[in-house]
Amino acid sequence: MELLSRIQDNWIVLLIPVISALVGWFTNVVAIKMMFYPIEFVGISPYLGWQGVIPANALRLARVSNALITEKLLSLRQLFDETFDAHAFTGKLGAVIDELTEQVIDEIANKHAKALWDNAGEFMQNKMRERARAEVLEVSRAIAMDMADDIDNILDIEKTVLDAIEQQRGLMGEMFYEVGRQEFKFIERSGLYFGFLFGIFQMLVWVLYPLPWILPAAGFGVGYLTNWIAIKLVFSPREPTRIGPITVQGLFHKRQNEVAEAFGRTVATRVLNADNIVNTVMESGGAARMNEIVERRVGELIDKYEAHPMAVLLVPKEDRAALRSELLERVKSEWPKPGGFFHTFAGQSVDLDGELERRMRALDRESYEGVLRPAFQQDEWKLIAAGAVLGTIAGVLQLVYIFGDAMERLGR
Numbered sequence: 001m002e003l004l005s006r007i008q009d010n011w012i013v014l015l016i017p018v019i020s021a022l023v024g025w026f027t028n029v030v031a032i033k034m035m036f037y038p039i040e041f042v043g044i045s046p047y048l049g050w051q052g053v054i055p056a057n058a059l060r061l062a063r064v065s066n067a068l069i070t071e072k073l074l075s076l077r078q079l080f081d082e083t084f085d086a087h088a089f090t091g092k093l094g095a096v097i098d099e100l101t102e103q104v105i106d107e108i109a110n111k112h113a114k115a116l117w118d119n120a121g122e123f124m125q126n127k128m129r130e131r132a133r134a135e136v137l138e139v140s141r142a143i144a145m146d147m148a149d150d151i152d153n154i155l156d157i158e159k160t161v162l163d164a165i166e167q168q169r170g171l172m173g174e175m176f177y178e179v180g181r182q183e184f185k186f187i188e189r190s191g192l193y194f195g196f197l198f199g200i201f202q203m204l205v206w207v208l209y210p211l212p213w214i215l216p217a218a219g220f221g222v223g224y225l226t227n228w229i230a231i232k233l234v235f236s237p238r239e240p241t242r243i244g245p246i247t248v249q250g251l252f253h254k255r256q257n258e259v260a261e262a263f264g265r266t267v268a269t270r271v272l273n274a275d276n277i278v279n280t281v282m283e284s285g286g287a288a289r290m291n292e293i294v295e296r297r298v299g300e301l302i303d304k305y306e307a308h309p310m311a312v313l314l315v316p317k318e319d320r321a322a323l324r325s326e327l328l329e330r331v332k333s334e335w336p337k338p339g340g341f342f343h344t345f346a347g348q349s350v351d352l353d354g355e356l357e358r359r360m361r362a363l364d365r366e367s368y369e370g371v372l373r374p375a376f377q378q379d380e381w382k383l384i385a386a387g388a389v390l391g392t393i394a395g396v397l398q399l400v401y402i403f404g405d406a407m408e409r410l411g412r
Helices: 002-009 011-036 058-073 076-083 086-090 094-110 114-119 121-149 157-167 171-179 181-208 214-235 256-271 274-282 285-306 309-314 317-334 341-348 352-361 365-369 373-377 380-401 404-410
Strands: 042-044 048-050 241-243 246-248
Touching: 011 171, 011 181, 011 214, 011 380, 058 157, 058 171, 058 352, 058 373, 076 352, 086 121, 086 341, 094 114, 094 121, 094 317, 121 285, 121 341, 157 171, 157 256, 157 274, 171 181, 171 256, 181 214, 214 380, 256 352, 274 285, 274 341, 285 317, 373 380
Parallel strands: none
Antiparallel strands: 042 048, 241 246
16 A cells, blocks of 8 residues: 555656656667767777777678578579579570671671671571571570589679678668568567566655665666667567467577578678679689680681681681681670679579578578578677666656656655
């Protein structure tokens, strides 16, 4: 009865659970924001200031993610061996094949034997175009098969991932947020719920023992515990566990199939996309290996045409070396452009998105947790500590501006 009487005489204390809920929500929101922002360091380096946890550790986190991708989720060699279809791939290259065909005809006919070409008539010209197109299609198919067979020497996944993250510091954060979107929202909302529950306990204690240190101490506890509990509930327990009549499981583990779809889509479209793969390969040793394949296969096509009796009439012998060099250079210059052969190969040769999703669905719980857990582990203590500090400040402000008079009345 004394407790109810004290509350009735000092009804303003009923605000304590509400304020505690807002403090819990606010500290959790701030903790999440501190994970992602600012992308660049703000303050006086190296200690006085802040950079988002994920941007600050972007390359380390990228290496962790890359290890998961290459060791658990994706074997390029196996993927190409099992799923690559050169015929289906070259079927996507209609515009590229037509362009290469026109290049061959332009270099050989229009430039070196224009009069003969013009006099051939439309019927013969179309026949030559059809034949050239078929030859270019066959060469393109052979090049695609050679590249698939040697994919490990052409494409370095780790370098592609690290290059992409290095060039876009915010990309790692975007990846983690896309994959853990529901978990981050849960952490924010849970601060409200747990803060309110802790606030009820805090109110009861403070009404009975209105000491000046209780509100700041309770603020510390709310800020600390709401962050800590929320993070724990994201990942624990890994397996469904019955507690009385209910079954509980860490939110992230419960959403494994949904996360697998988001992870596969995000990695395939934002990191291992055609632009990033092309940029990395063209700046690495993979470009040299790819050019060797192109030169060999296109060279074989040119050799075939040179052996044809018509070649003597079309291209004088002394012009053939220059023609070969010019044609190869034009083909290679068009190679990496958007819509070009290699750009299309990088983006459409195999189903990276689907493969990543399928394999992630099948991951064991511990390995699967490694998709999102590293984002918290590096500086998790800082996030929890920040919540505790903010909660303490909120407790002091409550004492000074809201509950000071009530404390005096309760203490009489």
